[in-house]
Amino acid sequence: MRLRKLFVALLFLVLFAVLLLTGTRWGLGLIVKGVNSFSGGAITVGSVEGRLATAYTLGNIHLETASADIDIETFQWAWHPLSLFRGELDIVFCKLSQLTVTLKVAGAAAEKETGAPALVALLPPLDLVLKELLLSDLQVRDMEGDLLFHLLSLSTKFEIKDGLVRVTRFNAESPDIGLEFHGNVARQKDWVADIMGNWRLAGYGFHPSRGAFSLKGAVDSLGVQVSLTDPGEIRVVGVVKDLFGKTTWSAGVDAQNINLEKWIYHCPEIILAKVHGDLTGDFGHYRGHVEADGFWGVADQLHLSSDLDGDGLGIVFATLGLGRKESYVVATGGSISWEKLFSWVADLEVTDFDLDMFFPGFDSVISSQLHSVGDVTEEGLDATFDLRSMQGRFADYVWSATGSIGLTEESVFSHDLRIESDSVGGVALVRGTEFSWENKLSWMADVDLTHFDPAFLHPMAAGDIKGNISSTFEWHNNIPIGEIRISRLAGTLGAKKLSGGGNIAVTGTALSTSGLLLSLGDSQLLVSGELEDSLALQFSFESPDLSDMGDQLRGELTVQGQLFGTRDAPEIGLTVVGENLQAGKEKIKTVQGHLKARLGSAASIDAALLLEDSLIHDFELEKVDVVVSGTALDHSATARLSRPDGELSFLVAGRYTDGWQATISQLALRTTRYGEWAQQDVVNLELSAERAGLQGLCLAAVTQGETGSVCLSGSLDRNEVHKWSVDAELIRLELQQFAEMNSGLPGITGRVDATLTAGGDSQGVIFANGNINIPEVDILFSVADADDVAIQVRESVLRANLQDQRLALDLSLTANKGGALNLNAQVQGIGKFASPLGGCPVEGTLILDKYYLSSLAVFSGYAVESTGWVSSTFVIGGTLGQPEINGEIAVQEGGIDLPYQGITLDNVVIAIDSKALGANIQAEASSGGGHLGIVGSIAHGKDGIEATLQLSGDDFLLVNLPEYSFRVTPDATLKVNKNRGGMKGRVYVSSGLIAPEELSGAVKVSEDVIFLGEEKVHVKKGYPFFLDLDVELGDDVKVDGYGLKGRLGGKLNVKITPADFITGKGELDLLDSTFTFYGRSLDIARGRILFTGGPIDNPGVDIRAQKVITAETARDDEYTVGVDINGLVQDLQSHLFSDPFMEDTDILSQMVVGHSFATSSEEEGNVLQAAATALGLAGSSRLMKGIGDLLLIDDLHLEGSTKDEDVSLVVGKRITKDLYIGYDMNMFSQLGQFRVRYELSRGFYVETRSSSESTGADLIYTFEK
Incomplete structure (x- = not known):
């Protein structure tokens, strides 16, 4: 397990630099950030997913060229580069979406296709397989933004092999025309086609119609079949x-x-x-x-049935019915005719028509009878819709409507439409409403609301409103002239009193109002004035409690403003004052601000904003103070933002003529975490149509005791080639600041110097030079149960040079003991933005020169230690997308110590043979003269990186601790990935020693300290590891401890289950063993430890320990005494036995003191009582009564260790509450001593011991933890 960790650490050290950029999403993101920065805005990429070497996705791409701006929302690419070796170009997919081309050259236009392309034989040098090309939403627009061409989508999949064009899929869609087909075209005697596809055509009042077609046979005699499919x-x-x-x-x-x-x-x-x-x-x-x-809509189960009879002049529907469940509509006597022009007539009866079928959640049922007649003649249109009756229910409100709607050639009107709901208590009367287009467009409407409750719109809008809304409009030469009047508005809204009214007059683009007032609760909005050629509009909003406007709002706010000047040079004045503002989680304790601005040729601004104690998007600000003033030719702005942990302030001064030129000064950043930073020199900014530039941005640390500065300059010429340059520099920057940025880095101290100079154009990077120099760095690691440890690295230097599409990298660092690491690599074909990095060839070497491995102790929590070093050379090849590395590591002048196992690995050799898809490894090591070998591979699997290792060896010293020692010959397979690990196989234990006394593995506390009532520690489950090992014990596995001495043999299957239980199945036997019990040696006649598949720490036990007394020793007949121990370890039962039969007291006495209980002394009785307790026989009343009759004591117990032959029987008597007198006798040396202990107070007591050989005293303190 630890060898694997060593290998992984070394592997990632080697591969990190070359894989990071091409093999990770982070690396791709870093490259894209570089492209965004180096291109100066000519190329920008908003989002990144994937890896360059295999598949990736770019989002929100913007390209600027001299002739057009190109925007791509998403670009996706995937391919199989290895297929080139088969003579085939295999593209998995290429996808572009939301592509917009905006032309910059006047007169540019999209070319239109003039016809289908001619069919030609395609004989490319390589077979081509394009699995998916997808282009969605391509728009070409001119400089004014007008659409020149729009391709909705293009998707195709095809291959060209052996002169046969096989189109698996072709689909092209535009707003008016669509084509989709698949099939084959082959050149035989004539061109022969077998194609099936679909078509689409739009227009003529219909949405696009789609059809299917097929083409079969020779081109000069082609069979065609067409049908409509969509x-x-x-x-x-x-x-x-x-x-x-x-x-x-x-x-x-x-x-x-x-x-x-x-x-x-x-x-x-x-x-x-x-x-x-x-x-x-x-x-x-x-x-x-x-x-x-x-x-x-949601009205399902509709059924339509109709008998029709038609000719060229019309259609008569003898019957026309539409039904759904209990709802139905029946049309009788219906017909349509175009004998004159067009006319219709129908009587409709609607029964229980549920509007919810069309508007989900709109709980309304309508029943109605209406008659409709209409004629379209040369004189015009004349139609009526008479609502003979209409009743309905909306939610729980019953309503009704009556009236009629008229329709003519010139207008639509209604004079008597009445809608009411008695259950709501509201009536809307629509009267005198007409929309006319006879001579000019005109509109008039007059609606009275009475007891209107808008709760159906939103529960918060519940209320009782009455008022009148009327409007009149006419259009003269497309100029609207009219007025909207709100009068007599009164009632309640959301439990707040509502009132107001006013008018808005419209004349073309001119608006005016003599006063528009709305009051809700204590809040009020007032607007008055006019917006014509001259502007004179005043408005104010005052709310002492914003909760009038909504439950989520709080605070007091006053806004007053005016719009004045002219349309060509408008001016605005605004003041804002607020306190204790809150909108949901956003809070501002106080806000004050004013704005006075003039637009137009003489533009100017004077504004200020002050926020105090605000919380905006969970970002806490104590104060925000911004002041802006000046004109276009001379303006400035100051800003100061303060937080509990720091403050930022700066001054900007600028002017605008043909472009914007500005300076930034007095920039200062003061934080409690990163110290104080201040601007060194004035920063110059330039932004115009031809050029953008930044010069002299330098921030220096000004905190006492800290050094360092960061500088940045750059420029972009916005001409045809978009030349750009950038210069950056870090000077004596403290590395500790990076560790304080919550970046997950360990604590680091040191300083870094770095420079970067680069330049290029819109096509890519032409040159670049970079240097990073870290003279010394200390990396502080926190190690559990130990002090923090620092790893020191000296003279770390990275040099990079890009020229002629060749990148040279040189990395060197020196460790604290003088060992060195050097990386030299070259990457070809790099620098062009359009070229994929994954295919760039890479070659180089990684050299470890007497590199000490002492840092392994820190990374492993001191589970692995090493005093040795390695000198190795690794050869790097392949490409950035699929790098390769080969080399070998051998530990010199030392080994790898595993202190928790008590062994040292010598002759450690690791060989790595890496390819594009994985790596093969071989490792060897020796321990205690034995050998261990590892052969395996590491590759990408479904769970990420997966390692499979085969372990084999011979007489390998696996553990060598005082408590136990084992030599093993393993034959097992280890598999690990990020989710789980496991080992399965066989282990032969050739020799070993189990001597349990006080197990190692934890720091021991002084023997003078006693812990009372210590609680158990619960450990959280960690990395799941599964085990399935067959363990076989050889002939030289010994056990020596707790009085047991002998050999251990047998076989055992050990497993770790998914529930993290260690189970065992098998049998271990005690062979040639004895058990020393109170100085007396007992033979193990039968000793079996049985594992049945349960927890390994609770096996079954079947042990017989006995003593045979010969006739000569007994001076009588021979007899046997002993004890049987049976049951589970956690519930053992002991039984005394003898042959011939004896009482338990005699059996125990013969075993412990060597003679009959009848001849035992009082002192021997104490020993027998302790022995009975140790064997678990204290519950035997007859036995304990017989022994107890010999004793008159308060205390009897055993102390010491049988392994060290230091077992003592202690008997004692408490004389008073604080005075105790005792006597103990060593069962091996037969040395006795008296002890006297006197209790003091507060946990202290004095104890003296006196024997024939020594006398001493101890002062002892006890405490509970």
Whole structure:
């Protein structure tokens, strides 16, 4: 796992510089930013997605040329460059959308096609496969913005192979004509075509109609079939008989999914889902029956049925019915005729007509009877629509309407249309309303509102309004003259009192009002004056509480202004005062401002704005103070913005003649995070039709103790070639400021010097020179459970030179121990904006010269340490889009230490063989004389970068800690990606030692400190890792600890499940083992540890430990005593046994003290009680009663370690509350000592120990954490 991390770190170090620009979205974005900057505005790209090497998307592209401006909303490209090796150019797709060409040359126009192109044989040197070319919305406009040509879309997919043109798809769409087809054209004896396609044609009052066609056979005898396919699906199959005699015809019409809105101009959306008709006739007469099903808006399940009989003069509908569920419309006696010109007549009966079917959410039902008669004659039009009755329901309001609407050749009018709703309490009476075009356009209307409630418009608009709205207009020579009058407006709106009225007079473009006043609550708007050749308009808005205007508004606001002067030289004056303003989350505590401006030839401005304590788009500002004054020839502006963490201020002075020239001075930036920066010299700005320039922008750090400055200059000649240049410089800039910008960088200290000089034109970069020099830098890393560590790098230099489309890069840096890294690379064919970077060849070398690997400890949290160094050379090739790198790394004069495993990896060698699609790696290392080998690959997969490594070895020292040590021979496969990792295979443990006493892996606290009641720490789940290993123990795996000594053997399958449980399945056996219990050695007659697939830390145990007493030793018959331990580790059960039978007290006594319990002393009884407790036999009442009869003590316990042969039995008696006396005897050395402990206060106590060999005292302090 750690070797993989080492490899990944080295790989990314090598590939970072060459892959960053071409293989990442960030790199593409950086290149685009450079293009935007270097082109000086001639080329700009707004958004970037993807990679140059494979596929990418550019958005909001703007190109400026001498003859035209080109804007492209989206450009997408993808291709397979490897197909060139097959002699084939394979383009996946090329997509352009929203492309607008605005011509700059007068008289330019789009060329029109004069006919279909001639068919020629195509014999290109390479086979061509174009999978998708898509151009959407191409517009060509002239200098005035008029549309010259509009291509809605063009899409094609074709290939040319072996003289055969196979068009898989061709589609071209313009507003009037469309063509789509596919098929083959081949040259045999004659040209032979097999093409099927669709066509579209617009005009004649219809939306574009689409059809299908087919062309089959030889070109001079081509079969053609045509049908209409859109809108909907219409197919007409008919027979024409006796074409040159008495011709008759019959036809069947079938249609599906016809949208009349898309077929007929000004028709609402009516969908005929299915239509069938049978018609017969001749050239003068036809008859038949038509049935149709469809929907109108959301009105589904509509059914139309009609019998019709027509000729050249009209159509009579014997019956015409339209129904939907319970709603229906029936027309009787209906006909249309064009005998005179055009006339119609119909009686309509509407029953329960639900408007919701056409206007979703519009809860209204109408029933009505009306009669309509109309004639269009040479004298004009005369039609009436009589509403005999109409009743309806809108939401919960019932309403009715009566009246009539008249229509003539010159006007449409109504004099008696009354709409009312008693349930709402409102009436609208429309009287004297007419729109006429007889001699001149004129309009008149008079509407009275009574108890009108506009709540149906919006719940917040609920109220009770009455008033009158009237208007009269006439158009004289296309000049409107008239007046709109609002009078007697009164009532409530949104629980606020509403009142007002006024008039607006219109004469052409002149407006005037004697006074327009609207009051809502305490807020008031007043407008008066005129806008004619001379301007004299006053307006004011006063609101002591903006909540009158809406629930989201708060505060007090007053706005007063006037518009005066003339139309050629208008002037405006405005003052604004507000307090505690709020609109949603946006807040301004106070605002004050004024504006006095004059437009025209003598333009001038005098304005000021002051905001205090504002919050705008979550951006907090304590104060904004802006002042602008002057004329076009001499103007200036000052600005000061302050926040809790800093302040920005500057002064701009300028003049405008043929262009704008300005200077920026007194620019100062003061922040608590980045220090203080001040402008060094005056900055000159220039912007005109011919040139744009910026000179002398330099900001220098002025904070005490900090240095550094940033300078920028540039120019753009806006001529035909758009030459540009840029100069930038960083001087002694503190690197620490980059780490403080929340950029995710570690803490860095040091200074950087950098220069950049570049120039070019609209086609690309012609030359560029750049240098970055960092004399020394310290990178501070935070390491868990340790002090921060600094990595030092000295003399870092990057040089770049671009000339003649060749970029040379030279990077060198020196580490703190003298090791060096050098990168030398050249990229060919770079610099042109139109050339893709992904295909540019790259070659170079990366050299590591005695580069020490000590920094690995920091990156790994000291899990990996190294004192060695590497000297390696990597060869770089390929292209920027698909780079290649090859080389080998060997660690010299040291190894790689893994302190958490207690081993050192020696003879570490890593070889990398990289290709365009991935890399092959080989690695070797030794540990403890054993060997480990890794062979694998790294490639791009569905989850990003994926690595597959095969691990093999022989007698490899994997772990070497005091508590355990293992040598292994692995044969496993490791697979990792960004989402998960896993290992599967086999591991043979040839030898090992398990000696658990106090496991390492954490910093130990002094033995004098005791923690009481420590809580568990819950660790958040991290990177998911899956394990499936078959582990086999060899003959030399030993265990020695807790009195157990012997060999361990067996096989075990270890898994890590998706729930992060470590499980085991198999069996481990204790072989040739003994167990020392209170100084007495017991033989392990049976020792099995069983794993059944559950958690590995809770296996089953079946152990028998026994002692055989020979007849000679027993001075009697031979007997055996011992203990059986069974159950799960977390719930073990112990049982004493003997052969022949003995009481438990005698069995325990024979095991521990070596003789019968009957002859045991009081001191031995203490030992037996402790032994019974250790074996879990304290719950045996008979056993504990027998032992307890020997004792009269308060305390009995064991101390020490069996491994170190330092186990002591401690017995004691508390004499008083604070005084304790005890005696302990070492079970191995048989040395005894007395101890006396006296409790002081506040956690302190004194303890003395005295024996035949030594005497001592300790002062001990206890505390809880």
